[in-house]
Amino acid sequence: MPEIPSFTFSNGYKMPTFGLGTYQSRPGEVEAAVMEAINLGYRHIDTAFFYQNEKEIGQAVQTKIKDGTVKREDLFITTKLWNNFHKESSVVPTCKKSLENLGLSYVDLYLVHWPFAFQEGGDLLPRKENGDLLMSDTDYLETWKGMEECARLGLTRSIGISNFNQDQITRLLSVAEIKPVNNQVEVNVNVNQKPLIEFCKKHNITITGYSPLGQPGNKAGIPTGLDNPVVIELSKKYNKTPAQIILRYVLQQGVAIIPKTVTPSRLKENMNIFDFSLTNEEMASIDKIGTGQRVARFGDARGHKYYPFD
């Protein structure tokens, strides 16, 4: 089992720099994947209310605690507040709902999934008749007050953000009583996020890189770099797979990574990246193949005043 390093947050809690992503991990497959991951030594699991798989993930975690493989305190579990629960009064109840789904008394990290809000209510992607999203102008500074309450109540050990840009972080830091310890953003070959990572480091905010493999098979057809000759050459040199080279590249940006898979052989493959490192020249050669294209753009929300990527 590889030794997985951790980041220490500004509040003293630690987060393993490698974990399991679960977006699009469906009921019926995610429970087995999480159990197998824990058997293999994964200790960090990333989910979200939006993924609608918290219950299965919770079942897997309970099984692995009951059979003695791990204790609750060995695990680092992240979930996220969805966009239609951004009003301050909705945040604590929504966090409690996620805890109920997961069968846990606390999560390790609770994140605001996106800086923009949708119309409040049960429909996760509320739309007008013409198909446009029903947005809301609830300010994420209001949402943050609810997040702080979750931390004060002990529903989560730490609170953070996701998909926030530098201006939004600056605005949040100017009022936050409890500081965000983590920003979860897309980091991969195409989007290496060097300026944002540098900025967050200065403010004691760790970064978790999502879609580290560039979401192979993504609907937009954005290339992942997995079949790029530069990556293939490095995979031969280090006797690693192209996916392992890319995961190592993302990790070496100084971020935590949460590749998603439900495939047992890939669960093993993806964590086997802690016994080699890429040189500065090799990192630079991968930088050059990036296209700048994001896989998670949420283009439907473009135009909202808190849309982060303009």
Ligand SMILES: NC(=O)c1ccc[n+]([C@@H]2O[C@H](COP(=O)([O-])OP(=O)(O)OC[C@H]3O[C@@H](n4cnc5c(N)ncnc54)[C@H](OP(=O)(O)O)[C@@H]3O)[C@@H](O)[C@H]2O)c1
């Ligand atoms: N905060 C946010 O807004 C946000 C947005 C997106 C993602 N996330 C989080 O980040 C996690 C990871 O991102 P992601 O799921 O978008 O993309 P990803 O991890 O880059 O890619 C996942 C895809 O890669 C395949 N895969 C996994 N290992 C592989 C390997 N070794 N070789 C080839 N293909 C491989 C998986 O297939 P199989 O499962 O079939 O093996 C799956 O189709 C998510 O699951 C989620 O937890 C957060």
